Amino acid sequence: MCGVVGIFARNEVKQKLYDALIALQHRGQDAAGIVTCKDDELYLRKGNGLVADVFRQHHMDRLRGNMGIGHVRYPTAGSSSSAEAQPMYVNSPYGITLAHNGNLTNAEQLKNELFQDDLRHINTDSDSEVLLNVFARELQRNKVFKPAPADIFRAVNALHARCKGAYAVVALVLGCGMVGFRDEHGIRPLVIGRRQTDSGVEHMLASESAALNLVGFDLLRDVAPGEAVFVDLDGELHSKICGVKREHTPCIFEHVYFARPDSIMDRVSIYKTRLRMGEKLADQIMARYAGAEHTHDIDVVIPIPDTGRTAALPLAHHLNVKYREGFIKNRYIGRTFIMQGHNQRKKSVRQKLNLIELEFKGKNVLLVDDSIVRGTTIREIIQMVRDAGAKRVYIASAAPPVRYPNVYGIDMPSITEFVANNRNPDEIAADIGADWLVFQDLEDLKQCAFEGNTAITNFECSVFDGRYVTGDIDAAYLKKLSLLRTDTNKRNSDSEFSSDNTVIELHNQA
Numbered sequence: 001m002c003g004v005v006g007i008f009a010r011n012e013v014k015q016k017l018y019d020a021l022i023a024l025q026h027r028g029q030d031a032a033g034i035v036t037c038k039d040d041e042l043y044l045r046k047g048n049g050l051v052a053d054v055f056r057q058h059h060m061d062r063l064r065g066n067m068g069i070g071h072v073r074y075p076t077a078g079s080s081s082s083a084e085a086q087p088m089y090v091n092s093p094y095g096i097t098l099a100h101n102g103n104l105t106n107a108e109q110l111k112n113e114l115f116q117d118d119l120r121h122i123n124t125d126s127d128s129e130v131l132l133n134v135f136a137r138e139l140q141r142n143k144v145f146k147p148a149p150a151d152i153f154r155a156v157n158a159l160h161a162r163c164k165g166a167y168a169v170v171a172l173v174l175g176c177g178m179v180g181f182r183d184e185h186g187i188r189p190l191v192i193g194r195r196q197t198d199s200g201v202e203h204m205l206a207s208e209s210a211a212l213n214l215v216g217f218d219l220l221r222d223v224a225p226g227e228a229v230f231v232d233l234d235g236e237l238h239s240k241i242c243g244v245k246r247e248h249t250p251c252i253f254e255h256v257y258f259a260r261p262d263s264i265m266d267r268v269s270i271y272k273t274r275l276r277m278g279e280k281l282a283d284q285i286m287a288r289y290a291g292a293e294h295t296h297d298i299d300v301v302i303p304i305p306d307t308g309r310t311a312a313l314p315l316a317h318h319l320n321v322k323y324r325e326g327f328i329k330n331r332y333i334g335r336t337f338i339m340q341g342h343n344q345r346k347k348s349v350r351q352k353l354n355l356i357e358l359e360f361k362g363k364n365v366l367l368v369d370d371s372i373v374r375g376t377t378i379r380e381i382i383q384m385v386r387d388a389g390a391k392r393v394y395i396a397s398a399a400p401p402v403r404y405p406n407v408y409g410i411d412m413p414s415i416t417e418f419v420a421n422n423r424n425p426d427e428i429a430a431d432i433g434a435d436w437l438v439f440q441d442l443e444d445l446k447q448c449a450f451e452g453n454t455a456i457t458n459f460e461c462s463v464f465d466g467r468y469v470t471g472d473i474d475a476a477y478l479k480k481l482s483l484l485r486t487d488t489n490k491r492n493s494d495s496e497f498s499s500d501n502t503v504i505e506l507h508n509q510a
Helices: 014-023 057-061 107-116 127-140 149-162 209-215 253-258 270-288 309-319 342-352 376-387 425-432 442-450 475-485 487-495
Strands: 003-008 031-038 041-048 067-073 088-090 096-104 165-173 177-182 191-197 200-206 218-222 227-232 237-241 300-303 327-329 353-355 364-369 392-397 436-439 503-509
Touching: 003 014, 003 096, 003 165, 003 177, 003 209, 014 031, 014 057, 014 067, 014 200, 014 209, 067 096, 067 165, 067 177, 088 127, 096 107, 096 127, 107 127, 127 149, 127 165, 149 177, 149 227, 149 237, 177 200, 191 209, 200 209, 209 218, 253 270, 253 442, 270 309, 270 364, 270 436, 270 442, 300 309, 309 364, 342 353, 342 376, 353 376, 364 376, 376 392, 376 425, 425 436
Parallel strands: 300 364, 364 392, 392 436
Antiparallel strands: 003 067, 003 200, 031 041, 031 067, 041 503, 088 096, 096 165, 165 177, 177 227, 191 200, 191 218, 227 237, 327 353
């Protein structure tokens, strides 16, 4: 999962891009990059690390121009090398730079085609570089000196026919303008912002509406599935639906975990969805005790920060139980879901969370988490809660059991590393050390988001149900993916780049 942003402004754009990336930092903590454009010249800064670490004042001073794109990276394909930080650049045709959120499922096939048929060399293992070169090749087929909107849309249409998987893209075409497009299923999010200034209209593209708000843009709408939008050098917005019309199936895991609660995606409030998730969990818990001689014995509901907090509030209210904050979070530790390696994730839990013991001692505690993937984090938290003197520890997961890998841009582990692999809830509870465990029902989860936009009829829920909406995923693909994603393989891969903390800083002449 990554975050992308693109802005066409009437004055210097660098600070707006920086601020937008800060708002999207939760979507990727591995690397960050910004490229700006002035007078057909590109100014690029990118490298490994958080946004605030990659960009210092002297770097910002060199980013010139009123148009640019930015990216925060969380590695799904490729390594953690700074060579794969984005945006990426290709000089032909025109000079194109691109940033991408998602994952191509036919990247290897495309890479071979680009080399054998198009004579293009791919220098990294990143599918984003593959996507960039496909776009460049299709744009080159137009054979025009300066592409018009129709030429841009024709290239995106051809790209949709070649590329499979999930992608939300922002790009700059030198001497032409800013481009954004989204895969035909609309799996990965992309929104359009607009604001009126004294100098004229400005436009912005971003993964989440929260980034628009921070920079002062109004949410205009979402980029539709398969749609391409193009902002020309005069600031005029052009758009067209390209490719084949398919069922709109946005990623449900955005609502569960990745997106900020203050974002609106596909006209659905992430915050409202998570509130409804808590209500559905409360219904499940009350149903668990229906007909029993005694109701539940929960003394307190405590969320595991931050994502579990929104669901925990209505859950406590509906159960008529006290809601308390029992964990203090160190905000300078990265998201443990993203971290590679069992020991690193386990260690980071103790560094990241500290307990307020009086909220746990002698109580039956219901902990609310957004989801349970490997079980490493929740297992460690449960032990911490027991050490603090809790009598009983119950767990409510706002998401269903995660049983299948994600192939559309979320780096889920190998199937064998899922704590829910071949286990029922009671067996999972025993494994993580909980007294009992309740998971969200998948249909309930969908309904929580459906209520925000009834035009959506389905979601991409493959991590829960194993159904891959692009129709090109088979057992062989998943087996290969599983081998690549085991913690052992990642440790071996990462050792190649363990000393690589370099950055890339270029001034490309068009």
